[in-house]
Amino acid sequence: MTSTVHVTDVAKDYGGLKAVCGVSFELRQGELVALIGHNGAGKTTLMKLMLGLIRPTSGSIEVLGDNPAAGQFAGRRQLGYLPENVSFDAALTGRETLAFYARLKRETVASALKLLDAVGLGDASRRRVGTYSKGMRQRLGLAQALIGHPRVLLLDEPTTGLDPELRQTFYEIIQRLAAEGTTVLLSSHALTELEERAGRVIIMNRGVKVADGSIEGLRNIARLPTKIRLKIAGLGPGELPSWLPTGAPCRRLDGHLVEIEAEPDQKIELLHSATASGRAVEDLDVLPPTLDELYAHFLRQAERTP
Ligand code: ATP
Numbered sequence: 001m002t003s004t005v006h007v008t009d010v011a012k013d014y015g016g017l018k019a020v021c022g023v024s025f026e027l028r029q030g031e032l033v034a035l036i037g038h039n040g041a042g043k044t045t046l047m048k049l050m051l052g053l054i055r056p057t058s059g060s061i062e063v064l065g066d067n068p069a070a071g072q073f074a075g076r077r078q079l080g081y082l083p084e085n086v087s088f089d090a091a092l093t094g095r096e097t098l099a100f101y102a103r104l105k106r107e108t109v110a111s112a113l114k115l116l117d118a119v120g121l122g123d124a125s126r127r128r129v130g131t132y133s134k135g136m137r138q139r140l141g142l143a144q145a146l147i148g149h150p151r152v153l154l155l156d157e158p159t160t161g162l163d164p165e166l167r168q169t170f171y172e173i174i175q176r177l178a179a180e181g182t183t184v185l186l187s188s189h190a191l192t193e194l195e196e197r198a199g200r201v202i203i204m205n206r207g208v209k210v211a212d213g214s215i216e217g218l219r220n221i222a223r224l225p226t227k228i229r230l231k232i233a234g235l236g237p238g239e240l241p242s243w244l245p246t247g248a249p250c251r252r253l254d255g256h257l258v259e260i261e262a263e264p265d266q267k268i269e270l271l272h273s274a275t276a277s278g279r280a281v282e283d284l285d286v287l288p289p290t291l292d293e294l295y296a297h298f299l300r301q302a303e304r305t306p
Contacts, residue, residue, distance in 0.1 A: 037204030080150030090130030
């Protein structure tokens with residue numbers, strides 16, 4: 001797959017503060033990548049570097065074959081960006097706002113206006129932006145970022161302030177764009193909603209990239225236990241199954257439920273023991289480590305590394 005973004009050993013200092021430190025990665029066409037990290041981890045700084053809004057202190061960046069920090073950045077028109085805090089002219093209507101951005105990007109106004117329907121603002125398009133709710137302004141920001149079918153889309157906390165219905169629509173829109181070849185990089189603190197959707201996750205900690213891979217790949221590296229929940233018939237109050245391997249962390253939940261933390265290579269053996277034990281297993285849930293747990297693991301590991 002063709003690479004659209006190359007970030008090579010990039011650092012950005014603000015005085016003595018290292019906002020980004022020795023970060024390298026490559027983004028490919030059609031990838032949907034989540035950029036996650038605590039407040040101040042360097043996510044917005046990385047996006048601003050890719051947009052050419054700021055220059056790196058060292059290292060190099062290439063976006064769609066260009067250096068964004070160079071004066072003429074031809075690729076900029078093929079970039080979509082939703083900033084963390086969207087602000088528009090309150091006196092303009094939604095339509096006027098989008099028409100303004102369409103002209104800036106040299107796209108047809110008619111195609112840009114269709115995006116208002118896509119983000120559910122069709123009915124409010126003739127109202128002044130000053131009367132919009134926070135979520136409506138966020139929708140307008142998203143429509144603005146989508147103008148011109150960008151080849152690279154940078155979204156800084158795009159789902160903040162969106163209601164659950166639009167979150168769903170939002171992910172449908174960006175998944176469709178990624179399927180059509182757009183590179184989507186989105187920063188977010190909403191890890192649960194990224195779990196099923198991001199093909200790849202980059203974790204930042206204090207300006208440093210501490211993990212990068214698919215969720216499955218990060219699970220293989222982290223080797224965190226999988227939670228196995230079993231409903232076992234006839235288990236007495238507080239009783240634990242006799243077939244549990246010694247030392248396997250296990251706790252009782254409500255009813256006849258037992259939760260066992262299984263090491264990755266113990267899972268199958270545990271399930272064999274459970275079904276061979278003679279007591280009926282009435283229900284079973286296998287819960288692999290969540291993105292929240294993986295995130296906490298990689299941050300802990302980074303903090304331990306001197
Ligand atoms: P959040 O999740 O809160 O949006 P972030 O990961 O996007 O955080 P950045 O905005 O990239 O974090 O900031 C990284 C660090 O760089 C922070 O310590 C921030 O205070 C600092 N920083 C960012 N912009 C500037 C600036 N213009 N001048 C000085 N320091 C800055």
